[in-house]
Amino acid sequence: MPELPEVETVRRSLKRLVGGKTIRDVDVFVPKMVRNLDVSKFRQHIENKTIIDISRIGKYLLFHLEDWILVSHLRMEGRYFIKHLDEAKDKHEHLIFYFTDGTTMRYHDTRKFGTFDLIKQENLSSFEPVQKMGPEPFDQEMTVDYLYPILKRKTIAIKSALLDQHIIAGLGNIYVNEVLFLCGLHPETPSHKCRKKDVKNIIKYSQEVLEEAIKRGGTTIRSYTSSLGVTGRFQQQLKVHTKEVCPTCESPIEKIKVGGRGTYYCKKCQKKRY
Numbered sequence: 132m133p134e135l136p137e138v139e140t141v142r143r144s145l146k147r148l149v150g151g152k153t154i155r156d157v158d159v160f161v162p163k164m165v166r167n168l169d170v171s172k173f174r175q176h177i178e179n180k181t182i183i184d185i186s187r188i189g190k191y192l193l194f195h196l197e198d199w200i201l202v203s204h205l206r207m208e209g210r211y212f213i214k215h216l217d218e219a220k221d222k223h224e225h226l227i228f229y230f231t232d233g234t235t236m237r238y239h240d241t242r243k244f245g246t247f248d249l250i251k252q253e254n255l256s257s258f259e260p261v262q263k264m265g266p267e268p269f270d271q272e273m274t275v276d277y278l279y280p281i282l283k284r285k286t287i288a289i290k291s292a293l294l295d296q297h298i299i300a301g302l303g304n305i306y307v308n309e310v311l312f313l314c315g316l317h318p319e320t321p322s323h324k325c326r327k328k329d330v331k332n333i334i335k336y337s338q339e340v341l342e343e344a345i346k347r348g349g350t351t352i353r354s355y356t357s358s359l360g361v362t363g364r365f366q367q368q369l370k371v372h373t374k375e376v377c378p379t380c381e382s383p384i385e386k387i388k389v390g391g392r393g394t395y396y397c398k399k400c401q402k403k404r405y
């Protein structure tokens with residue numbers, strides 16, 4: 132599943148490749164992917180609009196189309212490809228945006244879990260997923276004063292708390308495993324057992340891990356490869372996720388499930404607190 136660094140990498144590539152282009156038309160082959168409008172309205176609002184900017188909130192990509200914003204979530208397998216108009220349609224291409232310059236942007240998704248919402252610019256702040264999303268590690272609001280009291284009220288595993296997008300946005304499974312290793316926190320530590328010092332480390336290492344991953348174009352794991360020819364090189368930097376030996380103490384890395392998610396940690400470096 133693409134995580135924040137992959138989505139950020141896709142955003143930067145798309146901005147470079149399709150920023151400023153004008154959409155002549157759009158074909159929607161899987162209508163259920165467009166969530167908030169019927170397809171005819173969706174097409175009508177998008178036609179002849181120019182992509183002014185592409186931004187990102189958490190794992191949502193935002194295409195700014197003059198007065199409208201197209202919100203795209205890649206979910207498990209979504210990717211974008213830029214192809215010439217004449218290139219044959221792949222069976223996994225479910226939306227095709229035709230630009231006035233003869234190129235196309237194709238949304239490719241083998242699982243069809245990806246979603247599109249088209250909203251008026253002025254309604255962005257009330258768009259539910261965005262409204263409910265907590266700040267990202269890089270945001271100014273992400274401080275010990277913000278995060279510590281929230282964690283103090285929760286008894287769930289710190290791993291699950293950090294995956295909760297309402298608390299902290301954009302930190303997915305791979306990166307939470309890495310952050311907890313760097314903090315020396317056992318993934319099953321109850322959230323309220325985190326001290327202020329731990330919270331400070333969580334913020335610091337979240338920023339560091341994400342920054343490094345973005346710099347390297349994200350992490351390529353299993354079926355996910357970033358579109359547009361970007362290869363994630365962060366995998367080489369992973370310390371515990373999918374690893375067998377701890378890089379610090381050389382103990383074997385443990386693999387467990389926390390909240391149903393594959394969790395890797397070092398028993399020795401990440402001691403459990405009760």
Ligand SMILES: [Zn+2]
Pocket residue numbers: 377378379380381382397398399400401
């Ligand atoms: Zn270790």
